[in-house]
Amino acid sequence: MPGKTATGSAAVAKAAPQTNGSHASARTEEQTTFSERTPQGRLLAQRGLYSGPSPKVTKDLYAEVLFGVVTRRRDSITLEESASVSGNTYFGRFPASYWQRWTTAGSVTVEAVVTGSGHLSVGASDVEGEPRVVAAQEIAGAEQELVTLEAKIDKFYDGGALWLDFETEAAQTLTVERVRWTVDAPEKIRPTAVTICTMNRADDCLSNLEALAGDLSSLETLDAIYVADQGTDRVDSRAGFAQVAADLGDKLRYITQPNLGGAGGFTRGLYEVAGHTETEHANVLFMDDDVLLEPDLVIRLTAFSNKAANPIIVGGQMLNLLHPHQLHVGAEYARLNTLEPGQPVEHSLETADLLGIDEETLKPNRQERRLDAGYNGWWSCLIPYEVVKEIGYPLPFFFQWDDAEYSYRARAHGFPTVTLPGAGVWHADFHWKDWDEWHRYFNLRNSIITAALHSPFNLNLLSRVLLAQVVRYLLGMQYGLTHTLIKAVEDFLEGPEILADGGVAAMKEIREIRARYPETKRHPATDVPGIASNDIGIINAAPRPSMQRVILLKRILDRVLGRHRFALGAVPNDEASWWHVSLFETAVVTDASQEGVRVRKYDRERMFSLARRAAKVINRLRKEGHAVQAQYKRALPELTSRENWKRLYRL
DSSP states (O other), X not given: OTTGGGOOBGGGTTSOBOTTSSBOOSOOSOOOOBOOBOOOSSEEEEEEOSSXXXXXXXXXXXXXXXXXXXXXXXXXXXXXXXXXXXXXXXXXXXXXXXXXXXXXXXXXXEEEEEEEEEEEEEEEEOTTOOEEEXXXXXXXXXXXXXXXXXXXXXXXXXXXXXXEEEEOOTTOOEEEEEEEXXXXXXXXXXXXXXXXXESSOHHHHHHHHHHHHHTGGGOTTEEEEEEEEOSSSOGGGSTTHHHHHHHHGGGEEEEEOOOOHHHHHHHHHHHXXXXXXXXSOOEEEEEETTSBOOTHHHHHHHHHHHHBSSOOEEEEEEEESSSTTEEEESSEEEEGGXXXXXXXXXXXXXXEETTSBOTTTOSBSOOOBOOOBSBOOTTEEEEEHHHHHHHOSOOOOSSSSHHHHXXXXXXXXXXXXXXXXXXXXXXXXXXXXXXXXXXXXXXXXXXXXXHHHHSOOOHHHHHHHHHHHHHHHHHTTOHHHHHHHHHHHHHHHTOGGGGTTTTHHHHHHHHHHHTTOGGGSOBOTTOOTTSOGGGOOBOOOOOOOSSHHHHHHHHHHHHHXXXXXXXXXXXXXGGOOHHHHTTEEEEEEEOTTSSOEEEEEOOHHHHHHHHHHHHHHHHHHHHXXXXXXXXXXXXXXXHTSHHHHHHHTTO
């Protein structure tokens, strides 16, 4: 079977890598074939948890103490007398609306082991967030007693959720533990393989493997964990790897391979599962290496997939790692023809404080309304093998836009994407990453390819979008970023051959190009080349101009004539807009990471040279774009084939 020599048991992780880039196994027996199995009892849909996987995570995301003295632990909660706790929280809620719309489950049972006396109730909400009680039970003098409450999954089509509340009165104490939300099991349980793509983030990756190993007894639907290690600082070099490998046993498949970016790392999981499954009913769950993992995500996504009426891509939500109480976005889509990913769908929460109140509605920030997603980021995303069988593998994009392209291609074949509330991981906040980096090349190039494949590809509109970006970059003295854009468009026009090596050469080349531009480098604020630290004072921006076109023309004229209002000044990152930075001859701009500054200096000759080159390539795009679009569409089946990825993996 193709690909079987590419993987091995993690128990022999110290074996040397083979020349084909894959980890060699000292064992000779065949890898276990993934197959469906008959369920034992009910299907676990999610657990009731009362504290997070890290002390950095507030327990209020799991259960809210309304009043009284309460002790919250990972798998249990204790209420002293006259206390009240609500599970109407991000991780405490059962997303009933999504279960009603997408699955065959008609009801859900909440099971809990209780000790003491008190009141348990299952609350429900509607699309407006109005609460109601759908099941309740009084507990008196219980001692490790199993309590079950059942709630129908109905009346939630447009929105709403279920949750579990607890309350004690005077002279009562109550301990609740091992809370489980279960549904009727399907006839067969799909095998699921987690795939973690990693590149020189060995410690982060190991932490997530340890988190999975620590919860392995609850992850009944998890059959395998693939680690596609593409780095030089390898995960198996860490002291803790041997222990986690022993804990995970044969479930862990550790692979080393050439660096093919996120697309190559994640696709490896699809490739391996496809090579080792005897059924088309299997799941592959993508997971970033640098997330803070809530292991219950695996339970929630796999259960949802197992009960789905039809195969669907199921994505987890992203919470901001630096601000763990913030939800990045409830669900998102991409404006393909204008190259805009990450757009929140209508009614979606966006950078929302999950413990706060919406300023307009004055209601808690809870996602009540059911949303349709355009795509889901691959920080956590489950893809059924039926999708791979029908539409092929991801494009060898290296990274950026691979997730969006795949979801839009799947949707065209009848496989929508669902972003499931309450299935969340913490990932580095996007707005703390600077836009002016080498990866912007892949973002631009791959967005144009995706637009060519899945949008009307209006070239007049696209040309205006790109030209507007060029003007803003040049006004802001971002010459390296301008060259990055030019290179992205040029390489798109090269046609599908640019994807032949999976992006390796392009990554090397764009880094070499950007190294020629001083403003692409980050410096400590106290050690700015050629400028005394004490000479750099902050010059704040005026409000956003109301007549932007007039200001734009004025700024362009000033740049052409070499006129500057300020010779030197520091500009905060959130004020580094084109209309402000274009007033400077030299601007010291704070990097989005807040770890240093970039020095942007006016260069008239470079500005004109890049402007001419940009105009030329954008004009080429407008004229040649549709012919190139046809090339990408013809090449799509080959680019996304198993044979192409086998070649890229050097198997």
